[in-house]
Structure formats: C-alpha cells, structure tokens
Amino acid sequence: MMARLxxxxxxxxxxxxxxxxxxxxxxxxxxxxxxxxxxxPDPLRAGLADLxxxxxxxxxxxxxxxxxxxxxxLSAPSPDPSWAGPGCLxxxxxxxxxxxxxxxxxxxxxxxxxxxxxxxxxxxxxxRDRFSTALFExxxxxxxxxxxxxWPLVLMVPAGVTLFxxxxxxxxxxxxx
Amino acid sequence: xxxxxxLCGLAALLVAVASPLDAFASWLLSMHMVQHLILTMVxxxxxxxxxxxxxxxxxLPRSLVSRGLGPFLTDPLVKKIxxxxxxxxxxxxxxMLSNVLxxxxxxxxxxxxxxxxxxxxxxxxxxxxxLFWWPVVQPWPARPVWPRWAMxxxxxxxxxxxxxxxxFFTFYDRVLYxxxxxxxxLMGWSAIYDQAAAGAIMWVPGSIVYLLPAAVITVKALxxxxxxxxxxxxxxxxxxxSHSQVSSSFDLLKVPFxxxxxxxxxxxxxxxCVMFLLAMGVVADxxxxxxxxxxxxxxxxxxxxxxxxTVVVLLVAGxxxxxxxxxxxxxxxGRRIFPATRRWPTALRSKWGAVGLLVCFFWAYEFWGxxxxxxxxxxxxxxxxxxxxxxxxxxxxxxxxxxxCPIGQFHFxxxxxxxxxxxxxxxxxxxxxxxxxxxNGNDRDRGCELSLFQPAKSGNMDCTFCLDCVxxxxxxxxxxxxxxxxRDLLYEGKRSMVGDFSNRPDLAFLVLALTFAAFANAxxxxxxxxxxxxxLRESFGVFWxxxxxxxxxxxxxxxxxxVAVFGCGAIAxxxxxxxxxxxxxxCRNAMMFAPIGFSxxxxxxxxxxxxxxxxxxxxxxxxxxxxxxxxxxxxxxxxTSMPEWLPGMQILLLxxxxxxxxxxxxxxxxxxxxxxxxxxxLPWGGLAGALYAIGVWILFQPMEMRGxxxx
Ligand code: SF4
Ligand code: SF4
Numbered sequence: 001m002m003a004r005l006x007x008x009x010x011x012x013x014x015x016x017x018x019x020x021x022x023x024x025x026x027x028x029x030x031x032x033x034x035x036x037x038x039x040x041p042d043p044l045r046a047g048l049a050d051l052x053x054x055x056x057x058x059x060x061x062x063x064x065x066x067x068x069x070x071x072x073x074l075s076a077p078s079p080d081p082s083w084a085g086p087g088c089l090x091x092x093x094x095x096x097x098x099x100x101x102x103x104x105x106x107x108x109x110x111x112x113x114x115x116x117x118x119x120x121x122x123x124x125x126x127x128r129d130r131f132s133t134a135l136f137e138x139x140x141x142x143x144x145x146x147x148x149x150x151w152p153l154v155l156m157v158p159a160g161v162t163l164f165x166x167x168x169x170x171x172x173x174x175x176x177x
Numbered sequence: 178x179x180x181x182x183x184l185c186g187l188a189a190l191l192v193a194v195a196s197p198l199d200a201f202a203s204w205l206l207s208m209h210m211v212q213h214l215i216l217t218m219v220x221x222x223x224x225x226x227x228x229x230x231x232x233x234x235x236x237l238p239r240s241l242v243s244r245g246l247g248p249f250l251t252d253p254l255v256k257k258i259x260x261x262x263x264x265x266x267x268x269x270x271x272x273m274l275s276n277v278l279x280x281x282x283x284x285x286x287x288x289x290x291x292x293x294x295x296x297x298x299x300x301x302x303x304x305x306x307x308l309f310w311w312p313v314v315q316p317w318p319a320r321p322v323w324p325r326w327a328m329x330x331x332x333x334x335x336x337x338x339x340x341x342x343x344x345f346f347t348f349y350d351r352v353l354y355x356x357x358x359x360x361x362x363l364m365g366w367s368a369i370y371d372q373a374a375a376g377a378i379m380w381v382p383g384s385i386v387y388l389l390p391a392a393v394i395t396v397k398a399l400x401x402x403x404x405x406x407x408x409x410x411x412x413x414x415x416x417x418x419s420h421s422q423v424s425s426s427f428d429l430l431k432v433p434f435x436x437x438x439x440x441x442x443x444x445x446x447x448x449x450c451v452m453f454l455l456a457m458g459v460v461a462d463x464x465x466x467x468x469x470x471x472x473x474x475x476x477x478x479x480x481x482x483x484x485x486x487t488v489v490v491l492l493v494a495g496x497x498x499x500x501x502x503x504x505x506x507x508x509x510x511g512r513r514i515f516p517a518t519r520r521w522p523t524a525l526r527s528k529w530g531a532v533g534l535l536v537c538f539f540w541a542y543e544f545w546g547x548x549x550x551x552x553x554x555x556x557x558x559x560x561x562x563x564x565x566x567x568x569x570x571x572x573x574x575x576x577x578x579x580x581x582c583p584i585g586q587f588h589f590x591x592x593x594x595x596x597x598x599x600x601x602x603x604x605x606x607x608x609x610x611x612x613x614x615x616x617n618g619n620d621r622d623r624g625c626e627l628s629l630f631q632p633a634k635s636g637n638m639d640c641t642f643c644l645d646c647v648x649x650x651x652x653x654x655x656x657x658x659x660x661x662x663x664r665d666l667l668y669e670g671k672r673s674m675v676g677d678f679s680n681r682p683d684l685a686f687l688v689l690a691l692t693f694a695a696f697a698n699a700x701x702x703x704x705x706x707x708x709x710x711x712x713l714r715e716s717f718g719v720f721w722x723x724x725x726x727x728x729x730x731x732x733x734x735x736x737x738x739x740v741a742v743f744g745c746g747a748i749a750x751x752x753x754x755x756x757x758x759x760x761x762x763x764c765r766n767a768m769m770f771a772p773i774g775f776s777x778x779x780x781x782x783x784x785x786x787x788x789x790x791x792x793x794x795x796x797x798x799x800x801x802x803x804x805x806x807x808x809x810x811x812x813x814x815x816x817t818s819m820p821e822w823l824p825g826m827q828i829l830l831l832x833x834x835x836x837x838x839x840x841x842x843x844x845x846x847x848x849x850x851x852x853x854x855x856x857x858x859l860p861w862g863g864l865a866g867a868l869y870a871i872g873v874w875i876l877f878q879p880m881e882m883r884g885x886x887x888x
Contacts, residue, residue: 023203023289024359036361038203042290048821054361061361104200106361111821146824146877153828154873160836163249164843170248 026136033057035134046117046143052109065128067108068094075118117142183227189220203289204360210375217306218386225314263311265331272309273338275301289356326398329391336387346376427659449506456503463555475551477796485786488779495597496588499641504565515570528683535583539694575626591775592637598660606654607632615646622649633673636665678768685767689738692774697733699781703878742767745860753853766861769841776834780827827876835869
C-alpha cells in the first residue's frame with residue numbers, strides 16, 4: 001500500500017516537473033538593464049499565460065531585483081472572457097514575478113491570467129537600486145477552447161473504453177478456442 | 178548490476194527532463210542537444226540493460242498484471258506488432274526518421290514554442306530510441322531476429338546518419354533556429370558558436386555511444402560463446418512471484434504508533450472535541466460575526482475547508498469524518514440525560530427519510546443560499562445538533578447516523594469507493610467465536626451501534642469508523658484493511674444489516690440523488706447556469722422565478738434520475754430478453770453510479786478547497802481579533818487563484834469515476850445478462866457517458882469562487 005502510494009506521488013511529481021520552455025517575445029532596455037520577456041503560449045491567448053523576464057546588465061544576469069507584472073488593457077473590451085475566469089487578473093493588479101517559480105532560476109516569472117483577447121500592455125516593474133518600469137505591448141488572441149488544452153486527458157475515457165473492449169475481445173476469442 | 182543499470186537509466190531520464198538542462202533548452206542549443214542525447218543514447222540502453230519488463234510487471238498490482246495487461250501481453254496480434262516495431266529494419270529507420278524530422282527548423286521551432294510539442298518531441302525521441310536499442314540490448318524476453326554480428330552494421334548506419342546531421346550543425350554558417358538568436362547569450366557564446374558546439378556534442382559523444390557497443394559486439398563475436406543468451410530469468414521470476422504471494426493486505430491499525438493511536442478510545446474523543454469546538458466557533462461567528470460569507474467562519478470553514486477535506490480523506494482513506502463527527506459527540510453527552518430506550522419505528526427503517534432530508538438540504542443550500550448566509554449556516558448547525566441529541570436521546574443505537582443524517586448518507590455512499598474498510602482480519606477466527614462482542618459489546622466496550630456484524634459485514638455502507646468493534650473484539654480480529662475501491666458494489670449477496678443492494682430501492686435512490694446532485698450542484702456555480710437562473714428571476718419575478726427554479730432543481734435531482742434509470746433498465750431488459758423484474762435491475766445498476774457521482778463531488782469540492790484554502794487565515798485572524806486575541810487588521814487582500822494544474826486534476830478525477838462506473842456496469846451486465854451483456858450494458862453505459870460529458874462541460878466553465886471574497 002505504502003509502496004503504491006509512493007509510486008503515485010512519484011508519478012505525480014514527475015508529471016508536474018514539466019519544462020519551462022517559452023521563447024523571447026519582447027526586448028526592452030531601461031536604466032541600463034536589458035529586459036528580455038519570455039512568454040508561453042506563443043502566440044499569447046486570453047487565459048493562463050506563463051510570462052518571465054530575464055534581466056541583464058553589462059552582460060551579467062541581475063538576480064537581486066524585485067519584479068512585478070501589471071497588465072493594462074489598451075484596446076476595447078472583447079466579448080470572449082477566458083474560461084479560466086477565476087485565475088485571471090483584474091487589469092492593473094500587480095503580481096510578483098519570482099526567481100524560484102520557473103525551472104530556469106535566472107528568470108523572474110509568474111503565471112498570469114489574461115482576462116480577454118485584445119491589445120495589452122505589460123508593465124514590468126523592476127525594483128533594484130531604483131524603481132523602473134519596462135513596457136511591452138502584447139497581443140492576446142481569443143482564448144483557446146479548453147478542449148484544445150485538455151484533450152489528452154478527455155481522450156483517456158474513450159481510450160480506456162477501447163482498450164477494455166479490445167481486452168474483452170481477446171479474452172472471448174481465447175475462450176472460444 | 179541490472180538494478181544499477183535500470184536506476185541509472187531512470188536517473189538519466191530525470192536529469193534530461195527535470196533538471197536545469199530542460200530549463201535552458203530554449204536558451205542554448207548545446208544544452209538542448211545534451212538533453213536529446215541523454216533521451217536517445219543514454220537513458221534507453223541503460224533502462225533496457227536492466228531487463229525492465231519482469232521487475233516492472235512484478236512491481237505492479239498483481240490483478241492489474243494478470244487481468245489488465247496479461248491479455249494484451251500474451252495476445253498473438255500484440256506480440257506480432259511488438260515484434261515488428263523492434264525489428265531492426267523498422268526500428269532503425271524509425272529512429273533515424275525521428276532524429277532528422279525533429280531537427281528540421283520548422284519542427285524544432287514548433288517544439289521550442291509550445292510545451293505540448295516539446296513533450297511530443299521528447300516522447301518521440303525516447304520512444305523510437307527504445308525501439309532502436311531493443312535489438313542491440315535484447316532485454317529478456319526478446320529473441321534475436323538477426324545474428325548478433327548484424328548489430329554492428331546496424332549501429333554503424335545510424336552513426337553515419339548522426340555524423341551527417343552533426344556535421345551540418347557544426348559547419349553551417351547561419352543560425353538554424355531563430356529562437357536561439359533572440360535568447361540571452363549566456364557565457365558570452367554567440368548563437369552560431371552555440372550551434373557549432375551542439376554539433377560537436379552530437380558528433381563526438383554521439384558517435385562513441387554507437388561505436389562502443391559495436392566494438393563490444395565485435396569482440397564478443399570473435400571470442401567463443403560470447404553470444405550466448407542469459408538463462409537466469411526463470412529463477413528470478415519464481416522468486417518474485419513467491420514474494421508477492423506472501424504479501425498480506427495493508428492494515429492501518431498495524432502501522433506502528435499510528436495504529437495504536439487510531440484505535441485508542443481517546444483518539445476519537447479528541448477528534449470529536451476539536452470538531453465540536455470548531456463547530457461552536459462557526460456557530461458563534463455565524464450568529465454574531467459579519468454577515469459576509471467570505472469574512473465569516475461560517476461562510477468559509479464548513480463550505481470550503483471541511484467539505485473539501487472530507488472528500489479528499491474519503492478518496493484516499495475512508496470515512497474518517499464520521500469518526501470525528503461532533504454531532505455524535507454531543508449525542509453521547511446528551512445521552513447522560515436522555516437514556517435512549519425506544520426502538521426506531523420499523524416503518525422508518527430505511528434510507529427514504531434521509532433521502533428526503535438530503536434533497537431538502539440541497540434545495541436549501543441553493544435557494545436559501547446557505548453558503549452565502551453565515552446566519553443560516555449557523556442555524557443549520559444548531560438545528561443539526563438538536564436533531565442528533567433528540568433522535569438519539571429517544572431511540573437506541575445510532576439511529577440518527579443510520580436513518581436521519583444526510584451528511585452521514587453522503588459519507589456512506591462516498592466511502593463505497595474508499596480504499597480502506599473496517600473488516601475482520603481472519604474469518605476463521607470469527608467462525609470459532611461464540612460471544613460476538615463486535616456486535617453485542619462487553620463490560621468494557623460497546624458493540625456496533627449500527628448493528629453491523631463483522632463476519633457478515635461487507636464494504637463501508639453504514640459504517641461510521643467509530644472502531645467500537647475493533648476495541649470490543651476479544652480476539653483483536655478487526656482491522657482497518659485495504660480493499661479494492663468499489664469491491665462491495667460488485668458483491669451480490671446479503672450484507673449485515675444492509676442486505677442485498679438489488680433489493681434496496683432506498684439505497685439505489687440515495688446513490689442516484691447524490692450522483693445527479695453532484696452535477697446539479699456544480700452546474701449551479703458555473704457562469705452560463707448562473708446567468709440562466711438570473712434570467713429566470715428577471716423574466717418571472719422573484720417569487721415565480723424561485724418556484725420555477727425549485728421545479729427545475731427537483732427535475733434534475735429527483736425526476737431525471739428516476740426517468741433515466743427506469744428508462745435504461747427497461748431498454749436493457751427488453752434488448753436482453755431478461756426474465757428478471759425491473760426493480761432489481763434498476764437497484765443493482767443504480768448503485769454502480771456511486772463512483773462517477775463521488776468523482777464529481779471530489780472534483781468540485783477540491784476546486785473550492787484549493788482556490789479558497791488561504792481564505793481561512795484572514796477570517797481566523799478577524800475572529801481572534803474580535804476576542805482580543807490578535808491586534809493587527811487581517812489581510813483581506815490575500816491572494817486566491819486557480820493553479821494551472823487544477824483543471825487537469827479535476828478531469829482526471831472525473832475520468833477515474835466514469836471509467837470505474839463503466840467497468841462496474843459492464844461486470845454487472847456480464848453476470849446477469851449472459852450473452853446479451855453488450856446490449857444490456859449499452860443504455861447504462863450511455864447514461865454514464867452522458868453524465869461524464871456534462872461533467873467535462875461543467876469543469877470547462879468559469880466557476881464562482883464561493884467562500885472567498887472573490888465570489
Ligand atoms: S470480529 Fe471478533 S468479536 Fe466479532 S465475531 Fe469475529 S472474533 Fe468475534
Ligand atoms: S462496523 Fe460498526 S462498530 Fe465497527 S467501525 Fe463500523 S460502525 Fe463502528
């Protein structure tokens with residue numbers, strides 16, 4: 001029992017130890033700091049988005065800043081709110097981006113909920129020796145249907161039924177023999 | 178040696194997918210290349226050298242291997258397909274194709290830009306690499322299809338492909354993948370330098386990995402007897418099988434320390450005292466605290482934390498919340514004043530009364546907004562205490578738990594899918610027993626108040642996990658044993674005090690009401706339904722709007738299940754030409770819906786537990802401050818959000834419930850419909866599938882965050 005429990009925890013652990021991925025979707029320079037913005041999914045959609053910034057000064061990484069993300073809507077509201085409603089940010093609310101969040105410990109990152117599609121401005125507040133804000137314009141397309149994200153899990157049921165039917169066929173064929 | 182090799186293979190996999198290598202894969206091509214080399218050249222041969230098939234199968238539950246995987250593994254068609262896939266003429270080209278295809282810039286960029294494609298790429302690499310290395314390593318029970326020496330040209334051909342590809346990376350003078358051009362330049366490496374380094378890594382260590390086994394095989398082929406196959410597997414197999422045969426069922430009460438604590442009488446009292454104090458706090462705050470549910474203990478603790486924790490504990494252990502029930506604690510105190518002397522009227526000895534109360538409770542929850550009105554929550558708890566003291570003060574045994582308490586009924590039905598059960602350890606000991614203390618009690622301990630006689634008890638129905646039977650049994654023959662979840666649902670026969678499920682329409686309806694209510698209750702919180710209910714009130718006015726909502730609710734929780742199960746039963750009976758009357762068919766099959774209903778409850782309540790977990794802290798802070806025990810103002814802005822893994826976990830739970838219900842229904846049809854199994858199963862399976870589809874739809878909607886300040 002304990003061994004099976006351990007196995008389950010192990011598998012669950014491995015499942016969540018996913019990759020970071022994400023590629024650079026914007027670059028900006030503020031107060032001598034080069035700010036590289038990473039984002040996933042690419043292109044961005046309304047709903048949950050994994051955003052991260054890498055800060056670099058004179059070719060070395062800045063790991064001693066405190067960073068926050070704010071979303072500001074630039075275009076008019078769209079009528080297609082994301083299905084992940086509760087996880088989405090209210091525009092203007094600041095969310096801390098932290099180093100430990102991503103697998104890549106050089107990136108300050110956070111998962112943000114983009115409430116709706118349209119043009120957004122992402123304000124990256126950087127507090128190091130002084131406070132500065134780098135601005136990025138983001139275009140979020142319409143939210144993906146949740147099935148587009150979770151279809152592998154939903155497919156498990158038909159797959160399970162098919163395997164079971166197949167197994168039953170094998171057994172009945174063997175019985176007939 | 179094999180174990181070491183297998184563990185090294187697992188470690189290599191872990192390094193490849195869950196280490197900084199992966200995190201930097203989209204920054205440095207060379208890092209990404211190392212990751213791919215581990216996935217294709219290091220982990221697969223190490224895993225296969227561990228001869229993993231037998232140990233992996235031995236480590237899985239025996240029933241899963243013999244009844245689940247066994248038929249596939251021994252099926253001639255599956256064996257043929259497997260044999261074809263690991264044939265050198267198929268495995269080699271597949272491996273090379275995967276290597277070349279994924280390095281085409283379009284495909285590579287696709288993987289870099291999407292988590293899903295990145296995983297697909299890795300799965301492709303690992304899968305084709307295992308196929309490729311299979312004929313080289315030939316792990317037991319593989320049989321060589323080519324002579325051993327043929328593996329030398331096989332490896333060399335792949336090495337040539339590897340050399341061409343790596344040469345291209347090394348000498349090409351433009352950056353192949355634009356992502357790396359935009360990425361931060363670590364260690365001062367330019368993108369083109371990084372690309373050349375990646376090529377060199379692929380070339381040199383890559384070639385060594387192919388050439389080394391080729392050399393070993395050549396040397397072995399030139400020395401006599403070097404190609405002999407190992408023959409030691411049979412002995413290993415015997416040892417493993419005999420080991421698993423002697424392993425006995427897990428018994429929670431035999432776990433050192435924990436078992437002793439759980440079985441001690443004071444432990445239950447302690448749990449009950451804690452729950453009682455919490456209930457008193459909730460009642461006090463509900464009556465006298467702020468009437469905003471997200472700021473009141475009565476709006477947060479019962480509806481977010483208690484419900485969520487209850488279903489999680491039911492899922493992973495058993496009915497421990499009945500064990501900790503504060504109502505029975507109050508009842509036991511009350512019995513010092515009211516010595517229960519009467520017997521519960523025979524006409525009421527069924528679950529119908531509890532089912533009625535359960536439906537009323539669900540109705541009140543939605544329409545009186547119990548969750549949103551702390552005062553009502555507090556009043557309900559007080560009413561519950563009064564009812565428990567009154568009923569059990571008048572009637573003997575655990576009448577309230579068995580025939581009245583709606584919460585208890587929820588726990589009893591849900592615990593049918595729990596993995597632990599209070600059960601006799603050794604039936605032969607009971608056969609010799611003359612006193613039956615587990616039922617009758619003795620001078621020291623009372624017997625089962627729910628009249629469940631251990632040797633004839635099956636499953637968790639009606640068991641409150643009070644452990645009175647454990648303490649009363651003079652032979653120490655009762656434990657909390659592991660049981661396959663849902664086993665009792667397939668048992669056809671009489672259980673102590675519960676009887677035969679196919680002869681218990683009250684139980685069947687209880688399960689149905691709980692199942693349909695699970696979906697109705699969750700649907701009532703999603704945006705489209707909330708909008709529709711709001712629309713009803715707008716069009717008909719408040720009074721008629723509420724009447725139509727009530728009818729709608731009764732339609733979903735009472736009428737729909739009845740129509741659905743009688744319809745399915747009638748169709749199944751008609752198509753299978755079954756002689757059995759409709760009642761046992763309906764009762765038996767209705768019980769099988771317990772897992773899908775429970776899975777929906779778990780998916781729903783864990784959502785509130787996870788998203789609203791932190792909401793308790795500021796409320797507890799405020800409560801403490803009201804009593805002068807804390808000074809500072811609570812932080813009401815505490816973050817509540819939905820973690821990204823939550824929807825996936827909810828779907829997995831619902832999947833498990835649906836598949837489990839389908840499996841139970843199929844088994845029931847197989848036992849009772851003979852050669853008409855499929856037709857008899859079809860309508861029931863369709864009903865389970867429809868519930869699943871509704872469940873998935875509900876989970877995909879934005880849901881209200883009740884019990885938090887973000888409602
Ligand atoms: S459980 Fe204990 S008391 Fe009950 S019948 Fe068996 S041996 Fe006797
Ligand atoms: S069988 Fe009876 S005495 Fe034993 S734990 Fe269950 S309810 Fe309590």
